[in-house]
Amino acid sequence: MKISHKLPAVLALLLCAAPARADFASCLAGLRHAAAGAGVSQRVIDGATNGLEPNDAPSFMDKQPEFKTPIWDYIAGLVDEERVEEGRAMMRRHASALLAAEQRYGVDPATVVAVWGVESDFGKNFGKRSVVQSLATLVCEAPRRNDYFKGEFIAALRILQSGDIAPEEFMGSWAGAFGHTQFMPSTFLSTAVDLDGDGRRNIASSAADSLGSTANFLRKAGWRPGLRWGFEVSVPSGYSGPSGRTSRQPMSVWASRGITRLDGGGLGEGQAALLLPAGRNGPAFLVTHNFDAIYSYNAAESYALAIAVLSDRLRGRPGIQAPWPTDDPGLSRSERREMQALLNRQGYAVGDPDGVIGTKTKEALADFQGRAGLKADGRAGKKTLDALRVR
Structure with missing residues (x-):
């Protein structure tokens, strides 16, 4: 028999994999015990966890785009x-469901629909990972936030026990968020509502339940009916005063510092904070208490601003007017699809153009950028698209 020189490496992998599987199994046994102690039936525990293996969820913990991507x-x-x-x-x-949600919770349709659009592209992108599997993996194999994910794991099993979400529907993001507006399991238990009246709080298959649940979440986060989230402003050159989402002051104080609305109107009454998401050379906004309510959905200013600006666009208002402090602006999804099609035409195998800048697209971009004399960072920007268009 011929002995392969690769055998020691294979044995090493097997030896490493066995303890890892044993550690996961041991951790999962502890999670099963904790769920039973929280009142989850053995039938539900067994149905959700028998044969469960870890997935790739921990690899995404430090890759959230709202923290890594230029705004x-x-x-x-x-x-x-x-x-x-x-x-x-x-x-x-969904006008009737949105009206019912607004009457019950006081949150306007544009804001609720903007959350829906950002969270799942109106139901087209829920995530493809098992919620229970992702949460178990994050508890057992992630380096931090174990207690948080343990609570979410138990909450997920409680959802299955309630019958609100069927096991085959219980799919979501790497972090365990699921449904049209991507609730974490504990948020679902405390906030989800049955707006369509069918007896189930099903944010996975009922758009009405999802919209009502989102409105309820924002109401609980302190949403004030009739108050704008904020608006874009002009800041005097050389401004050195306070800024930041938590530095809220009366509108009169901001006016005394020379801050004005872009549309020429008065700042109005109440309090707001000055938001400078790209520093003092980029767009500026005065944001109110309702911006904080949106921010509570996912604690990132870029995320909250995207929802706020999208809600304005849905109302027929303009988007962000001041330019970002960059000579290489970002691309819309249609432009990203065009970029991928042009990369394919150049001989790069990036797959069907879908507007998602994944690993294959980034690698192809970096290679093309290097050949074209651009910064080879794999970023999908206007300069690279322009270079592809003339090739």
Whole structure:
């Protein structure tokens, strides 16, 4: 028999894999015991966890785009003409549910639909991972936040026990968020509502339940009916005063510092904070208490701003007017699809153009950029698209 020189490496992998599987199994046994102690039936525990293996969820913990992506790229991909047009269509299609949600919770349709658009592209992108599997993996194999994910794991099993969500529907993001507006399990238990009246709080298959649940979440986060989230402003050159989402002051104070609305109107009454998401050379906004309510959905200013600006676009207001401090603006999703098609034409195998800048697209971009004399960072920006268009 010929002995392969690769055998020691294979044995090493097997030896490493066995303890890892044993550690996961041991951890999962502890999670099963904790769920039983929290009142989850053995039938539900067994149905959700028998044969469960870890997935790739921990690899995404430090890759959230709202923290890693330049804000001009982030906003360009989330607030584009496609999403605005589809959002307006969704407001018409679900007008009765949105009206019921507004009457019950005081949150206007444009804001609720903007959350829906950013969270799942109006139900087209729920995530493809098992919620229970992702949460178990994060508890057992992630380096931090174990207690948080343990609570979410138990909450997920309680949802299955309630019958609100069927096991085959219980799919979501790497972090365990699921449904049209991507609730974490504990948020679902405390906030989800049965707006369509069928006896189930089903944010996975009922758009009405999802819209009502989102309105309820924002109400609980302190949403004030009739109050704008904020508006874009002009800041005097050389401004050195306070800024930041938590530095809220009376509008009169901001006016005394020379801050004005872009549309020439008065700042109004109440309090607001000055938000400078790209520093003092980029767009500026005065944001109110309702911006904080949106921020509570996902604690990132870029995320909250995307929802706020999208909600304005859905109302027929303009988007961000001041330019971002960059000479290489971000791309809309249609432009990203065009970029991928042009990369394919150049001989790069990036797959069907879908507007998602994944690993294959980034690698192809970096190679093309190097050949074209651009910064080879794999970023999908206007300069690279322009270079592809002339090839």
